[in-house]
Amino acid sequence: MWLFSRKGPSGFSGRSTAEEVTQGIDGSGLTAIVTGASSGIGAETARVLALRGVHVVMAVRNMVAAKKVKEAIVKENPCARIDAMELDLSSMASVRKFASDFKSSSLPLNLLM
Template sequence: MWLFKKNGPSGFSSSSTAEQVTFGIDASSLTAIVTGASSGIGAETARVLAVRGVNVIMAVRNMDSGKKMKEEIVKQAPSAKVDAMELDLSSLASVRKFASAFNSSGRRLNLLINNAGVMATPFTLSKDNIELQFATNHLGMLLDF
């Protein structure tokens, strides 16, 4: 079916958008953390979740980029509940600080979308002396909630 761009059994196809797939869903009772939400797929995920009412925490390494993306989302959906929080997945101290701040907020976590990551980086050690790609993509995702 995908070969002819026809909808499959779900009613959607490979050309369906996230907004089409989530149309009509009220997710205002949910809280989500989206890592790597300042650009690309993470930003689009955060945007669509926010449009559907989810309280979105954008976990970003670069706070300036995160704040800009938050402003773009709020511009499109003025009632969006979006926060940007700093999280560098290559630093275990940053992961602990993020998890502690989130836990202290009293919010309940419903969705954790582990979007951030690195790939094919030259051999580099993280601040914790762990190979960077392994530290970021595997250890950093072990958020302690």
């Protein structure tokens, strides 16, 4: 386990948090699509990106869960720019609809996670 706590050349280790790694980064002007953002690491990724000013598009299967995550992010960060769009990666029809809807939004795409 010592490997995970030893800091590498970047100054971070396996125990570093997303907030620590992104400290001081200004993501305003960027747009990110985060898949699986209704729970787990996807939700945490969406939260930290929004905290850094990134416009986050949560791409999720479960819109009810996404709404709860979005509300929690906005409660913590009222200035957060965050949207939820339905996407089921196991369905090509859903992928096509998501892509079409995102393209129609005229948002740039800077990050895809």
